[in-house]
Amino acid sequence: MAIVIAASVSWAQNPVPPTLDPKPAPKPTPAPKPTPAPTLKPAPAPKPAPAPTLKPAPAPKPAPAPKPTPAPTLKPTPAPKPMPAPKLKPAPAPKPTPAPKLSPTLKPTPAPKRTHKSGRRLERLGPLAMRLTDGDVTIETRIVGAPDKIHVGTVLHWVAVVSTPLGYEVKPHRDPAVEPFRRMSAPRTTEPKTVGGRLEHRIAIDLLVLRNGQRVIPQIPLYVTTDKQRILGLNAPALRVKIARLLAHENNPSLKPSRGPVSIQHRNWTLIWSLVVGGSLLLGGLIAFVIARLLARSRRAEIPLPPPRPAHEIALEKLETIRRDGLIARGEFEVFSLRVSETFREYLGNRFGFESLEMTTSELIEELGRYPISAFPLVHFETFLHQCDLVKFAKVVPSVGEMEELLRVAQETVVRTMRVAEAPSRSDATLPPPPSGNEGAAPREQGAGR
CATH class of the missing domain: 2.60.40 (Immunoglobulin-like)
Known part of the structure; x- marks a missing residue:
């Protein structure tokens, strides 16, 4: 029994190496089994066998126990050397099956032409x-x-x-x-x-x-x-x-460096002659225009202008037109007074040579004081103009008789202050009359005759 136990322990310590199965080989050959020891039979399984169960010895009697007999010393059985695994050669790859050769009488079918849809x-x-x-x-x-x-x-x-x-x-x-x-x-x-x-x-x-x-x-x-x-x-x-590229023969196409501006001088004779001819025509036209204007002015100066109408004729004509318009009969006293006043002021300015339409009554009387008027005193003119202003600005409603009297006084004043002989041009009318008493005498006689 002791020998069997020792052999089992020795076999458990040095088990036989398992057989290796190489993967690459399609059918590996199994490794040979190790040869068992001549005296001991190997356990069927590679695992160590369990130790046998020993029955306990009966309890000794109170007598002194005998000395135990020493167990015999057993030499361990040397484990068998493991067998090296056999070297396996890889299986050769299968050779590709060659394509079947065409019969010499058969020709390859040509590639079909590209078709998109049926037809x-x-x-x-x-x-x-x-x-x-x-x-x-x-x-x-x-x-x-x-x-x-x-x-x-x-x-x-x-x-x-x-x-x-x-x-x-x-x-x-x-x-x-x-x-x-x-x-x-x-x-x-x-x-x-x-x-x-x-x-x-x-x-x-x-x-x-x-x-x-x-x-x-x-x-x-x-x-x-x-x-x-x-x-x-x-x-x-x-x-x-x-x-194709335009720079196909250049390995590194790039812009060439700039050469800088180049001075080009060219005389444009067409432009020069055009400017010369155009300038000559323009200058000739300007000279002809100036000469024509001078000739026209000289001809105009030779033609005598008609003498201007006397101031009293214009004034008497306008006053007569006012009377025939029938403003008094329609009751338009304000319009009547305004037209009579403007006609009278215009006559005084044309008669004595100053701008009378833009003056006030006070300025007009002051301007008349610079001229010797023997026919009427300045109070006469001032009273007449104030009567016209009352109707224009103060909205005074006069009677029909007062309006007729206003027109009559204006006509009489024009007749008595007109010149005996009108000057041939307007330029003479701007000068004040000579300080003589003959100017007012003639109108006075005409007024007395009327």
Whole structure:
């Protein structure tokens, strides 16, 4: 029993290493089992076997216990060396199955042409030409007259030729979008031509190149009207255009340094002669105008002017007009007094040569005091003007007799103070009359005669 327990303990301390299963191998070979010791059988499980249960010894009698016999010393059995795991070679990858060779009598099938929808086919006719076939309608777009290298600023002539059956009509969109190009003209159409029993419609647009690089002229909408008045909406194929750079041969294109302003002297003879001729004509016209004015003035001075009308004639004519207007009969005393006063003041100014219409009554009497008037004293003029002012400003209502007397006094004063012989010009009337007593005598006699 002791030998079996010792062997179990030794086996538990040095167990056999487990078998390793390498993952990469598809089918790993199991490791060989370790050979058991000749005298001991290995436990079926790698786990240590549990120790056997010992029954307790019966309690000794009170007699003295005998000395325990020492257990025999057992040498531990050396554990077997673990077997190294066998090296496994990775399985080779499976070789790809070669494609079956074609029979020499079979030819490769060509790539089908691009189709958009049922019945539509798109073909490339060249670097700048495309063709779209949609049923009975064929649309070819191309760039006509394009240079070998297209640069920014080049005007491209885009042309679309639409082939339709007889009786069809084709109209382009009025304002198609052509970005990144600029449309330089509206879509132009020509009269359709009959070619091979079909109609060919031609549409042209001028496009301006704005950017370099690979650019695409977009699809242009077209409206096709069939012979049954059915409208079809089709798009002209787009074109891909390569725009070359203007500085393609320079590695580092940059602006060249400025050379500065350049002095350019040029004599503009056209401007010089224009200024000379224009100045001469202007100067000649000015001289002719001055000479004509001088001649006209000299001729005007030679023609004698008619003598001015005497002041008393103008005054008597106006007073007679006032009397015939019938203002007194209508009771318009204020208007009557105002007109008589203004006529009388105007006569005094023309007679003695001063501006009397803008003067007050006091200023007028003071101005008359500077002239020798023998026909009437100054009080006579002052009284007459005050009567007129009472009606104009004080709103005094006079009688009919007073108004008739006012008119009569004005006429009499004009007649008695007029000149015996009127001067031939107005300039003489501005001078005061000579201080002689003959001026007032004649009017007085005329008044006495009346």
